[in-house]
Amino acid sequence: MNSKTQNKIAIGGLYGIAGLVVLILLALLGYILVSGVPQLSWHFLTAPGKAFLKGGGVGIQLYNSFYLLILAMLISFPIALGAAVYLYEYAKDNWVTTTIRTAIEILSSLPSVVVGLFGFLFFVVKLHLGFSILSGAFALTFFNLPLLTRSIEDSLRTISDVQREGGLALGLSRWETVTRVILPAAVPSILTGVILSAGRVFGEAAALIYTAGQSAPALDFTDWNPFNISSPLNPMRPAETLAVHIWKINSEGIMPDAKAISSGSSAVLVIAILLFNFAARYLGKRLYKRLTSA
Amino acid sequence: MKEEILTTQDLHLYYGDKEALKGINLNFDEKGITALIGPSGCGKSTYLRTLNRMNDLIPNVTITGTIKFKGDDLYAPSADTVQIRKEIGMVFQQPNPFPFSIYDNVIYGLRIAGEKDKEKLDAVVEKSLRQAAVWDEVKDHLHESALALSGGQQQRVCIARVLAVSPEIILLDEPTSALDPVSSSQIEATLLNLRHDYTIIIVTHNLQQASRIADRTAFFMNGELIEVDQTKNIFMNPANKQTEDYISGRFG
């Protein structure tokens, strides 16, 4: 067999594999959307759930998902940004940074169930935070931090060293160069990373089951005092998210329309994550264009 | 006799164990252009970067010897690298404007230093861009991204950016080697305009360029300064055999 036919066979094989992956993905997405989208309605998206009767919605779970996501991002983004800037812009290559990098690597490959159980033992039990939004947000932070740190570090890496030299040679301090040249230049790519990790956080269930809890108490959307138990803003209330809801219905749902609600919820989740992904691409590209072109 | 603004004495630089500069003694008078020439890898960039302490950024670099800027030791423990780099600016081989507007690029140094007066900033932008001979080409789109400009325009904006912080010395490391001939000659014209007001030190591998613009030329080889003299002496009547071989294209 000559190298040309070999090459052809190899390329054909790779195309085949790639095609198979795409096909599986499309089939999965198609199945979820086809079975889920017909369940969607304004009522489904906004109404509270019903435990025993049919006709419940996922309004509270949907709201909880977003609230948890925002809290988790508010906590993890500044830490991840600081860690990434330190690691990439300041840290020397020595055993300390190697250790930190390895730790991040390991953290990012921890199964999320483990993160969830750790969150349960530490935040829920030890720190007496109970099943609450706050416990959930901390658990999500642990889950998110390593991934976000690495993605921000990668964003910094895309900014060429000639930019750093340009800043320093202009008499900017290291800090000024980082904050006034490098970070602004990296914003589009950092933003893309943040949104993509938001998608992952949004769909996360295992880390939340034992931290944010599996119940969704009714919320009073007119009460914005975070100290009231029925206030949507209260961070100490248990809060089942959409992803947890799907898991719960499928394992112990007793409402007559459990199957339909599960399909509908899955569709909402998938659509939300797709939207995150498209938003990430779109915003990243647009911002980059605005920064770089006429 | 003119003042010597920058002096280097017995300058050695090691990258790890590797000696890249082997005892350089070279002084610069105020104003005018000095070109540093020599085969690639001979230490021109390394030498240039010691002059505004850009080598500090590279790990495992050891520097011995003395560099004095207006009599002050650049490597004294009390020396402020940030201040030094304001007075000794640098332009790189690859044009490296920030991914912001032309206007922002030029005033970046000043703005970060705290200058807020809009009129003053406007004036500095115009003056610097004029000095860098790029004003006419960019004056109508100052608020568009500098990355949309051609390479040659970008490089002149980078020169303007350096001029805006009013340095005394401008270091340029092969500033035209990434540019087309037309852009290159525009940069050369720009430098010729600036030579009356600034001390300019330019690394170039283009011998014609050195002979066209430099008042003085220094020839480096293997980490050593072989010869430095008025440019026309270096090209017409070099004292050293190695210089002559290099000038006449026998190597490098």
Ligand SMILES: Nc1ncnc2c1ncn2[C@@H]1O[C@H](COP(=O)(O)OP(=O)(O)O)[C@@H](O)[C@H]1O
């Ligand atoms: N960061 C570095 N680390 C190690 N060696 C280097 C580094 N930069 C340059 N060198 C070496 O130092 C010598 C001089 O390089 P350089 O100053 O860039 O030469 P030139 O600018 O004259 O081409 C070369 O042998 C080069 O390989």
Ligand SMILES: [Mg+2]
């Ligand atoms: Mg060089």
